[in-house]
Amino acid sequence: MSENKIVVDARGDACPIPVVKTLKALGTLGGPGEVETIVDNKIAVENLTRMAGSKGCTSASEQTGEKEWHVVTTATATAAVEVAAGEPEAAECYVPAAKNVVIQVASDAMGTGDDGLGHKLIKGFIFSLTQLDELPATMLFYNGGARLTCEGSASLEDLKNLADAGVEILTCGTCLDHYGLSEKLAVGEVTNMYVIAQKLIGASVVVRP
Structure with missing residues (x-):
């Protein structure tokens, strides 16, 4: 002591x-x-x-x-x-959202049609989250979305700001392994499909950009 x-x-x-x-x-x-x-x-x-x-x-x-x-x-x-x-x-403090909002990100591009445009859109979407008064409780990244939480991601700074504000950032470990990114995770924590299922089932609102 x-x-x-x-x-x-x-x-x-x-x-x-x-x-x-x-x-x-x-x-x-x-x-x-x-x-x-x-x-x-x-x-x-x-x-x-x-x-x-x-x-x-x-x-x-x-x-x-x-x-x-x-x-x-x-x-x-x-x-x-x-x-x-x-x-x-x-001093400031983080007050969690009244709703248990979970955002699931399954790709490093938003929408379909043009991947270059999709990359710009997902970057803009994640930045926009940092400007909201009410933040999501959790963001889940899997499949191609796992690239967004790793080194070299254009959204890394915004995701770190969200994590600092109390947003839970979770990335599928199987997906990181598949893309050879297990040593590249730069924000949040590694998770598994059981936890992802729990988060989705327990959410009051699920958003998929």
Whole structure:
């Protein structure tokens, strides 16, 4: 356990207060140390984890009750200086969509007719997702769509932005193997057809561009 540690009770606090409180606590550490934040919902845990990564800190979380999580954010000396120089009031948080929207991408081109046009369309579609107020919960990539999550993809930066915003990015492992891309995945995680089936069955809305 770190000797330089602050405990923050953020139970009952709405977004983005847990993040703001944690940032302020990190700023008062004055050097390497830990901030343990107690929250009562999973979304707060996800927001704190994202914040830690953006500030160069590490984080670990543990659920200790039905509605209680402890999130420990650990700051190095460099991270502590960065946090102290920042503005906690500017903290943002991700609020998931009310609907469980799943987008399934089966090709690296959108529509049929002209593949060159289709590549431009799918790139535009994925960029447009980053501009929406309500984001999808999950994006599933399989068959030719697996190319979009790999090195060299024109949509990689937009997909990374979506992942940072909390969108789950999953790519079929069998498809990566088939196209020789197993070592090229650059965003999200590898998945299998069982998980893909679960995600589709559990979705409230499925969109296929």
